[in-house]
Amino acid sequence: MVSNTPLLGTGGIIFMSLYFLSLIVIGLLGRAARKDDSMSDFYLAGRRMSLFILFLTLYATQYSGVTMIGYAGKAYRDGYRFLVSVSFMMAVIGAYLLYAPKLYRLSRKKKFITTGDYFTHRYDNAPLKLITSLIFIFALGSYILTNLKAVGYIVESSTGGVIPFSWGVIAMSLIMVIYETLGGMRSVAWTDAIQGVLLLLGCIFIFTVVEYQYGGLWLVSTKIKEMHPEFWKPPDLEQKRLWLSTLMIVFCGIPLYPHAIQRIYSAKDEKTLARSFIIMVFMPLFTTLFMVIIGIVGAAQFPGLDRGESERVVLILLSDISNHIAGIGMLLVLFLCAAVAAIMSTVDSALLSISSFFTQDIYRPIRPNSHQAQLTRMGKIVSWLVMGLMTYLAMVLPQTIWRLVEIKLDLLSQAAPALFLGLHCKKLKSGAVLAGLVAGICITVLIMTAHLIGNIFPAKPWGFHAGVWGLFVNFTTIGAVTIFQRKEKVDTSLTFRILL
């Protein structure tokens, strides 16, 4: 239930409206800057993204609304144990190390537009491509849904309910789809640049003010030791396993998001991409770590908040600070803008990616003689249709269905062996990868369903996520089928020799 007291005053609402208007203007500028009507220009900004834009778009896309709102709340509840989030955000960049350099070169040579293009080039296996595409679309769709829901609540809270949740979702969706279809990746990346700057400034300023007002971790630690002695305890063996499992699932899941892969394709050159990753790997220290510390400071200052209230811990801290320091109310505007920016940058990228998937991987094979301009136009239509559907679902989907959305990372990570091993093992056959993928998905879904239906299984057996068990089975199956295939080949050749 949203409080009727608006979080933003008139000035704040005007500032936010100007920010939204500027996004549309950037969309128009992106359209004006287009070189041609090709898919490569629309979906990959002509493969000419510079260091500044590439870094900011990678940054804004990787950090969603969850970073700004959810992480502080989670740190409030879990304490220092949630430092795992700093490691896992870095692990995402560490995972790029396994595939980005090779994939980038390949994408230049073969003119890839989508992740599906890589799978077609490497495996040429229709069922494998279909399953991976479905996983990607499910992951992107659920990503859009959760973020749309979050932005709806922010708009409702900011205006004290004057703009209701559903209207907030509709308005934000409209703004995003307009600038996205105007200039494609170019508009999305340029708006991401603004959103990335807002996100970074928001984290740094809020962290500085919170540290200044409450005396930092030095002073807070004494309170924490008294009020939350469990925070001070090192994680036990099961919690360490869970820590490891979280690292594994994020390492194999998040770097596979198709919009992240499309940013790799968009880089101007290898040097630009490498430099972006070098800067990106340090960003969790200025974003995730700051939000975790803010959450822990919140736990010391305002103990006893329940789960729902703890999600608002940053807002509670900022409201408290504004009572002590005059003129700090602007920080609240900055925080809300940063949160909305983080959400929008994630949704627009995911939307563009879904649109490219439908156009390049589904529509183009059906109509192979279509011109580039026709394909681009189809992509824009798909963007509007998908956004319409997502907006509707965000408003009507019952809460029970949302549980399924939570397993998106577990499912997405099942495509990791196909990408990682496909790039490094030349002799790997598509049949083995397909068998591994199907086995991995089945195990993941089985564990999740068994837990949801009747608690037959714990959600994380032995402290590991369902997706990690799926990955284990996935890799094992690939290994077993590959050995079997080789053995069969040797046996066949032996039979031939005997016969001859």
Add this chain to the structure above:
Amino acid sequence: MSEQKPVERFYTLIGIRIIKTEKPMNRLTLYILSIVSLLATVPWFFFETTETQLLGLPCWAFYSICMTMVYAMVIALIFYRYWTLLAGSEDEEQ
């Protein structure tokens, strides 16, 4: 003194000297190095609660943050020095 690149300047600033060796690095070694440094961010060797605090953090949390920074530096260094090696050669792609 030869002119240093930004990444080299950063590492020199924090007291790390990048030594350019003649011996070529193996791609698998780099992957293992990156994964081992990621695994090292988990506070595996802390079991007992201690009163000691470092920069306002419990020892195990301080250790985890330090190892996370080490991990970031390892990854940045690998991207900086070994991108070409990671990307592989043209022949390999054939």
